[in-house]
Amino acid sequence: MTKGTLLPGRQINLDFHTSPYIENIGVDFDAEAFADQLVRAHVDSITLFARDHHGYLFYPSKRFPNLLHPHLVRPNLLIEQIDACHARGIRTPIYTTIGWDGRAALEHPEWLARDPHGEPISGQPNEPKPNFYDSLCLNSGYRAFVLAHLNDFIDTLGPERIDGLFLDIFFLVPCDCERCRVQMERHGFDHTDIRQRERYNAQLADEFRREVRTLIDRRVPGASLFFNGSHIGPANRSSLATFTHLEIESLPGGVWGYDNFPIVMRYVRNLGKPVVGMTGKFHTYWGDFHSLKAAPALEYECFQMISLGAGCSIGDQLHPSGKLSEAxxxxxxxxxxxxxxxxxxxxGSESMTDIAVMTPEREWTMDSTLSDALIGANRMLTELGCQFDIIDSDMDFGRYRLIVLPDEIKATPDLLAKLEAFVAxxxxxxxxxxxxxxxxxxxHPLYGHRMLGESYWDRDFIMPNEAICRTLPREEFVMYERGARVMPVEAETLMDSVEPWFNREGHFFCSHQHAPSTGRMGFPAVTRHGGVVYCSHPLFTIYRDFAPAWVKAMVNDILDLLVPDRLVRKVGERTISGLELQLRRAPGGGALLLHCLWYPVKKQASRLFTIDERVALHNQRVRVRIGDVSIRGVMAVRAGIAVPATDWYVEDGWLDVTIPVIDGYEIIRMDLA
Known part of the structure; x- marks a missing residue:
């Protein structure tokens, strides 16, 4: 197995966090059966364990033999796994934990990250004790231990066995221990401010990543290297050079949900690194022993990774016996x-996009979550069939025809100047x-209006017209969250708001929710200044919270004004909002690939969303902008059939195709003449 091979498309991330109170670890392990089972499952890479969150090793350590799992009956477990996989051409990156180590936390409390009161900082504060979630500080002796551990398994296994490393738990920990206080003062951080402690910790983590990258390049040149913090975003740019590739941990049954992966992937694919998506075989989350995800859910999650340009990784956990689950x-x-x-x-295919959505994310702290506005924008634009990336202000704007600024993008002089140049x-x-x-x-130099502050009204209304919400009845529609007040100066008003009788406050109220419309026009709801359209309501947050069809209709009509010939459109009378469409350019540029994905997501349980069935769609009509090229044929790749010539035509730079069947997932290949 050469280390320079392509990153996997079919990986397993095999957890093995195994309690010291469980005996006979690995008793049923059979290296040949283990590897043969992976081959039968079409696996081309598996991340294997050197050390777990409990703090124990699964290889015959030369330097730390006392840390071998106390009940491991096969001390060469990791070596046997690697050798059997390599014999079958399967990559074997090696996992070790960084941020959590339960044994180290118990034996070396001086290594723990501490809050201002001297208490340990838990990475999972809501989890009951006992657990291994107390965070460890890289300004302590723990740092030297981790580096010694990395050298130890390189020495023990031999560099030839090491295809790559997966280093886990790189969370921002606002440590306020004495060592960190000294370093924060040295570097100009105020240790009394939690956000500054987090920024210092980010700097410390970047420094450690560089140290590890230097070590691996020297000792195992060509090995892949990934540092996992369960999220990838703009904060990772400062250390991006230390990563050989990126892996997006995003198990929908856990804290991530189904919104997370497509949002992160649409951002990450612009960072210039190969990307692997990661879900799990579990019904819920890591450590969910003896559970199986429904097959349609696992299909959807892997096919979505492919459609957005990522390789696939599925998380599993090896039973303490060492035997993989047949099921x-x-x-x-x-x-x-x-x-x-x-x-x-x-x-090797490439994404094709004409729209960019700017992320409000700049930093990622212990308390961070994805922006509600970004979630709403991703949902809505996906439902509309838009081809879009998610970008930050440092990325190239010139690749796009439209940039969407959802609800909460902060103005800076650099960003304003860059956007003005983009519009010009x-x-x-x-x-x-x-x-x-x-x-x-x-x-405002871009919007052409004056911003007067927040709206007077908790909820007001919009009035459809011939330009915006043109397909809706000409009567008021409620906007569920407070907007802003603007006064056009250089801009034109495209849509008015309508005032309610009053807010529900004091002794004023009417019925069960908000007061009805007075019919009086209020401040503008939508204005236009040249190539810039502004909406005074938080449209994308409203859509995330309530999903009103009229808000999606507003955005659709605005997109028609700004990008009338956008790359992909759903057309016809039977459009399905949940049908995901991703347009990609085939390697070599000789064809376009339209990935079509439809698996209904359900809210059957109070604690998670689920997918448990595949429902075929028939005769879905889609238009793809192809410009002045000719099409010599259209193929349904998974079905293995040519789309009949009667079901597609080219007109005015558009390919209009009726897709006969989408049975969960189909790829429509449009061969260019």
């Missing part, structure tokens, strides 16, 4: 067999609510 690998194999069959078509060069903008608010009532 789990039958499930995984049923999906990975389908993934493997598509690799000649999908590998023919680009268009859609801004909503407080995005680019200058904090005063001067005429």
């Amino acid at each position: 789990a690998y039958d499930l995984i194999g049923s999906v990975y067999g389908q993934v493997e069959a598509l690799e000649d078509v999908t590998r 060069d023919g680009g268009t903008l859609l801004g909503t609510y407080h995005s680019l608010d200058l904090g005063d009532d001067t005429v």
Whole structure:
């Protein structure tokens, strides 16, 4: 196995966090059976354990033999796993924990990260004790231990066995221990401010990543290296050079949900690194022993990774006996067999986008979550069939025709200047609510209006017209969250708001929720200034919270004004909002690939969303902008059939195709003449 091979498309991330109170660890392990089972499941890479969160090792350590799991009956477990996999051409990156180590926390309390009161900082504060979630400080002797551990397993296993490393638990920990206080003072951070402690910790983690990267490049040149913090975003840019690739941990049954992966992937794919998505075979979350995800859910999650340009990784946990679950690998194999069959078509393809959504994310702290506005924008634009990336202010704007600024994008002089240049060069903008608010009532250089502050009304209304919400009845529609007040100066008003009788406050109320409309026009709801449209309500947060069809209709009509010939459209009378469409360019540029994905997501349980069935769609009509190229044929790749010539035509730079069947997932290949 050469270390320079392509990153996997069909990986297993095999957890093995195993309590010291469980005996006979690895008693049923059979290296040949283990590796053969992976082959049957179409696995091409498996991340294997050197050390777990409990703090124990699964290889015959030369330097730390006392840390071998006390009940491990096969001390060469990791070596046997690696050798059997390598003999079958399966990559074996090695996992070790960084942020958590239960044994180290108990034996070396001086290594723990501490809050201002001297208490340990838990990475999972809501989890009951006992657990291994107390965070360890890299300014302590723990740092030297981790580096010694990395050298130890390189020495013990031999560099030839090490294809890569997966280093886990790189969370921002606002440590206020004495060592960190000294370093914060040295570097100009105020240790009494939790946000500054987090920023210092981010700097410390970057320094450690560089140290590890230098070590691995020297000792195991060519090995892959990934540092996992359960999220990837703009904060990772400062240390991006230390990563060989990126893996997006995003198990929908855990804290991430189904919104997380597509949002993170649409951002991460612009960072110039190969990307692997990661879900799990578990019904819920890591450590969910003896559970199996429904097959349609695992299909959807892996196919979504492919459609957005990522390789696939499925999380599993090895039973303490050392034996893989037959049922789990039958499930995984049923999906990975389908993934493997598509690799000649999908590998090396490139995303095609004409819209960018700007993320409000800048830092990622212990308390951070994805922006509600970003979630709403991702849901809505996906439902509309839009082809879009998620970007930050440092990325290249020139690749896009429209930039969407959802609800809360902060204005900076650099960003304003960059956006003004983008618009002057023919680009268009859609801004909503407080995005680019200058904090005063001067005429906004992009919006052409004065911002007067928050709306008077908790809820007001919009009035459809021939330009915006043109397909809706000409009567008021409620906007569920407070907007802003603006006064056009250089801008034109495209849609008015309508005032309610009053807010529900004091002794004023009417019925069960908000008061009805007075019919009086209020402040503008939508304005236009050249190629810039502004909406005074937090449209994307409203959509995330309530999903009103009229808000999606507003945005659709605004997109038609700003990008009338956007890349992909759902057309016809039977459009399905949940049908995901991703347009990609095939390797070599000789074809376009339209990934079509439809699995209904349900809220059957109070604690998670689920997918448990595949429902076929028939005769879905889609239009793809192809410009002045010719099409010589249209193929349904997974079905293995040509789309009849009667079901597609080219007109005015558009390919209009009726897709006969989408049975969960289909790829429509449009061969260019």
